[in-house]
Amino acid sequence: MKQPDVWAQFARTIMTTGKRPHFAPSEEIVVIMRERLAAFVAERGSGCLAVILGATPELADIALAAGCRVVRIDSNPAMFEAAAGRQAVADRTRETILIGDWLRMEEIRDGEAGIVFGDSSLNNVRHGDMSQQLAELARITRPGSMLALRQIMLPEQPQPDYDFAAALAAFRAGRITADDFHRRLRFYAFNAGAYDPVLRILDASRVFAEIRRKHEEGSLTEDEFAFLMTRRSEIRHTVYGMAEQQRLFKSLGTCETIPAGLADSARDLFKIFVIRVGQERP
Ligand SMILES: C[S@@+](CC[C@H](N)C(=O)[O-])C[C@H]1O[C@@H](n2cnc3c(N)ncnc32)[C@H](O)[C@@H]1O
Known part of the structure; x- marks a missing residue:
């Protein structure tokens, strides 16, 4: 696209x-x-x-x-x-x-x-x-x-480390960089709702809607949310296994x-x- x-x-x-x-x-x-x-x-x-x-x-x-x-x-x-x-x-x-x-x-x-x-x-x-x-x-x-x-x-195997809670914990503990934290959320953590397996589309709008929801429910700090939002987009990527x-x-x-x-x-x-x-x- x-x-x-x-x-x-x-x-x-x-x-x-x-x-x-x-x-x-x-x-x-x-x-x-x-x-x-x-x-x-x-x-x-x-x-x-x-x-x-x-x-x-x-x-x-x-x-x-x-x-x-x-x-x-x-x-x-x-x-x-x-x-x-x-x-x-x-x-x-x-x-x-x-x-x-x-x-x-x-x-x-x-x-x-x-x-x-x-x-x-x-x-x-x-x-x-x-x-x-x-x-x-x-x-x-x-x-x-x-x-x-x-x-x-799409990863070949499920990656529990890339789930939202695990990625957030790793980021807060300093085990992964901010770039990695963003990538895990952007391309994996919310795929259940953001990836369309028929069209093979990973929809960034849906990912960022989930990130916003996480912020609203108090799971992300202001700084974490602000950082992630600097990368906000509406890109619809075609992604394959x-x-x-x-x-x-x-x-x-x-x-x-x-x-x-x-x-x-x-x-x-x-x-x-x-x-x-x-x-x-x-
Ligand atoms: C190359 S990709 C990813 C960005 C890349 N990692 C970079 O640093 O340049 C993004 C670019 O693809 C372009 N693009 C997407 N579909 C295209 C197409 N069918 N033909 C030509 N350009 C296209 C977009 O305009 C955008 O500039």
Whole structure:
């Protein structure tokens, strides 16, 4: 779901506060993506086209630094403006910015992309559009291309540590960071009411309604509530369990799964999928 209003609001907040957004990829994710790209370039040579699904400057910088040409695609121009302050590579002559839709990347020729990077990008594509999205990714890539996509995931097993009371206790005891506390609530604790298993939608509006309710019943302090509300949104993410996510990605090629954020105690909620496009085209 492109949800232009939601992302425009985020862009305004980023530009007003000058703060790095909480949804930007962490250094740990960037390191994994950089290592994978370095191995790819060592095997295949530099100079290929890297397509970045989103404005995400950290991923564009990795590809530019490795000698790739880069196309960054996002449907929301404000996100590029908001991302400019996070760009570290000064020479951007090999980069093209496209305001467009990942479902129809007409500017990219068949088989042109050696690399595709995305940070929770495909969580923004409707389940009903996912087969079209995967077909478009298959079109722009070629045998041997690599896609590295971080995805928000439903944990494979129940995670009692991520339930509201357990997460709150861990946060108050200083055992988890504020980021982790937010992630456990945002992507797990309220899934019983906030996740629609038919549409595969995790609805942030419902999550934040639950957080508000917890505050009203006295379970969250003013500070805890205020912190969580700085991350309030109405994003409707498409989120899959592991088996379904792997099945979808395996339609593109061989698929390796890396637990994303090994140092992160909410790591079961995110995975990086590294897909190598395998099949020769007819
Ligand atoms: C890439 S995702 C997640 C943010 C990412 N972690 C980051 O730091 O940039 C969010 C972006 O996806 C964009 N978006 C969602 N659906 C899209 C689509 N179908 N085509 C192009 N952009 C899309 C939104 O405009 C938003 O800027």
